[in-house]
């Protein structure tokens with residue numbers, strides 16, 4: 004049994020087991036210099052230890068009735084130095100944008116400016132309560148109103164619902180507004196058209212509000228055919244959910260005609276704005292006939308992804324959907340922001356469909372995104388989009404002769420999609436190729452998404468990379484491709500070899516899920532005797 | 534611009550390598566009449582100093598909780614967070630990492646998620662917890678949908694003690710999904726008879742304890758009646774510190790426990806980002822929404838962690854998924870788990886006791902103000918006051934005197950005859966001086 008408890012791998016003084024390869028010399032601890040194995044807090048903490056010095060309670064008689072806790076929870080504590088070391092060590096087994104290029108297509112791993120962190124932590128933003136008197140938070144309302152104003156201007160849309168908590172929540176918000184608008188017309192429409200290339204959140208969102216998904220097939224060139232959409236439209240269709248630029252990294256050339264056809268059929272155009280970062284300042288979704296679009300502030304406007312969240316997903320709305328925007332919202336009264344939190348506060352023409360979340364949305368992300376916008380300005384934001392598109396096309400130009408481009412007929416936008424055609428006959432999969440990138444010090448690209456090509460590899464370098472960084476990335480991928488073609492299979496199938504962990508057994512994790520730490524069972528006498 | 538490494542020369546060289554004359558050639562698929570030629574009419578680029586000035590001015594217009602005697606709760610709580618927490622969550626490797634899709638190089642995130650899940654399960658008295666939802670309100674909405682899937686029924690019975698905005702989230706989701714909600718009237722006295730509302734059509738009963746009005750609700754009889762009718766009990770909390778002192782919902786028979794984790798590790802932040810906690814029983818696992826982190830081994834048999842059971846999730850199951858959630862509250866989980874690890878059982882219990890005592894002292898001080906009545910016998914750190922006249926005006930007059938004295942219930946429940954109620958929270962940050970100042974000001978303004 005190898006070291007899985009953060010303890011020495013072998014008894015004191017014992018020699019390494021026979022057959023240990025000389026190339027991987029053993030260490031007593033199982034550590035490798037700066038790479039240190041870190042146990043779980045449950046293995047190092049103690050229930051009586053605390054890293055927070057609190058005053059002793061006065062010993063007043065509790066007023067908990069019969070509901071006082073009968074047994075304390077079993078939660079180990081760590082003192083401050085122990086906690087510091089635990090989490091800093093954990094951090095060191097993570098890849099991050101700050102340590103390297105992170106070309107996850109669709110996810111937009113761009114630089115996260117630290118000014119934004121500083122601004123979000125101003126006490127006037129971070130230390131205000133969502134329900135303290137509105138008269139004590141005019142600056143917070145200013146932030147929401149200003150950010151909303153920027154989003155409307157940049158998208159050319161009429162209104163914005165700020166409260167959704169992430170992209171998927173924004174999708175839900177936009178689709179709810181569409182459902183409300185359809186109801187207000189006295190109709191029921193229950194079908195949503197979703198291209199096959201769409202992100203999984205799109206069909207999942209449609210299903211959440213009881214709609215049925217009808218797939219729109221992709222054309223051979225990776226785009227949506229307006230004729231295919233027309234063929235699927237009918238009186239039962241509520242909306243199309245279209246990502247633009249799409250998840251193949253292509254701007255949908257027929258988007259305006261699609262919007263027109265959708266509107267002519269009495270349906271709405273929901274745009275998945277996850278890829279808005281490609282087109283800020285270049286083209287406005289409002290000019291393309293969009294009715295609702297979420298914006299992932301954690302992608303386009305650079306709020307940090309934080310290992311999986313939080314995000315923020317404001318939804319811009321056309322004039323047709325604006326009346327249905329959910330509570331809460333901000334109305335400008337002679338330029339002064341007024342917070343509307345309940346039905347009772349609505350004015351004529353405001354018919355919110357309900358509420359997405361408690362409070363007012365992801366304020367901590369709003370302040371960061373606003374700092375990002377104020378820093379960039381309209382010129383910087385356009386430059387960011389242009390540089391992102393330039394970088395993706397540069398990577399594409401550097402790899403197109405060696406890797407396979409399923410859709411060569413369109414320029415790429417901010418991301419370039421390859422398939423696994425170039426790996427044919429090598430015995431190497433997209434997964435293997437990705438894992439070999441890890442050994443080269445790169446986070447892999449998005450793999451196996453979108454679903455419309457075989458073994459997808461979706462590369463989004465973003466505007467944050469220098470030319471030298473892009474050149475090294477391209478050179479590395481070229482070397483990997485040539486190596487694969489030369490039959491150096493082990494470099495891929497054995498990868499990663501240099502990461503904190505080799506490949507993890509995901510089947511085992513799913514077959515008998517172990518989702519929390521359990522106290523090890525005490526050793527039996529028989530085991531001890533072994 | 535400081536964030537853009539490419540120089541004009543780089544750009545020219547790159548365009549040449551791509552083989553196009555100008556950047557707009559790459560935007561050839563954009564309809565020509567829609568491609569913008571001019572800059573959008575918004576301000577230009579600014580340096581750090583200017584941005585700091587602009588944002589600083591907006592921030593300065595707000596009254597931070599720490600700057601005044603502060604007693605607002607109702608779903609978000611002012612607690613002291615150790616300095617270590619905010620330092621650690623700003624480590625580049627945590628802050629600027631994505632969802633751990635490549636487990637070999639994201640064990641840091643995965644291990645803290647595993648630790649987080651264990652802590653949440655232990656605190657709530659449940660068997661398994663997920664790796665977070667957006668916040669307590671959306672977690673409640675998701676729990677209702679989960680119960681509908683498990684029971685194959687579609688009616689939720691919602692207690693009048695549930696936070697009104699949580700109720701609104703459940704009602705909105707249910708309305709849009711064409712499910713049913715039977716919401717009991719607001720229950721400021723904590724005396725509703727929810728048992729009578731549970732029947733054989735009921736999918737789930739949603740009960741908050743401590744309730745929005747601060748009452749501690751005995752969940753066991755509700756669980757019993759729900760189970761007898763084939764329904765599930767969803768227990769909700771908005772103040773996670775309460776679990777340091779009161780019996781966890783899991784040990785009172787709850788089937789799904791959801792709540793807000795903001796109090797531990799996370800700032801007030803005007804309402805977000807927060808962290809939704811969700812825990813359930815092992816047997817309900819496959820209908821649980823959200824990410825799950827599980828233990829496994831790597832190719833060298835070393836312990837490691839991965840995201841698992843993703844066949845429940847949107848990226849695999851698309852329209853058959855348990856939820857559409859993708860991005861969750863990762864970094865807020867980290868703040869939560871670091872703070873909880875610093876506390877440990879001993880620290881959490883003490884923190885909870887300090888909160889409870891702060892509330893006892895406050896309730897006694899305010900209850901002595903002539904004309905003011907405390908509606909609760911039992912409570913944790915939050916209770917309801919009845920004041921003579923309009924509570925909203927009282928809150929406003931208190932604010933003018935520099936005291937943020939709680940939430941007028943009518944702000945969230947207008948037109949329901951609750952205009953004389955204030956929900957008040959006390960935490961460890963309040964001092965004797967704060968409480969005395971509040972009592973004095975309250976006496977003066979009513």
Ligand SMILES: Cc1ncc(COP(=O)(O)O)c(C=O)c1O
Pocket residue numbers: 109110169170171172202204246250275277278299314315316858859860
């Ligand atoms: C194309 C697309 N749509 C929607 C989403 C969902 O956004 P979020 O993760 O913020 O919920 C994503 C991101 O993961 C995406 O890439």
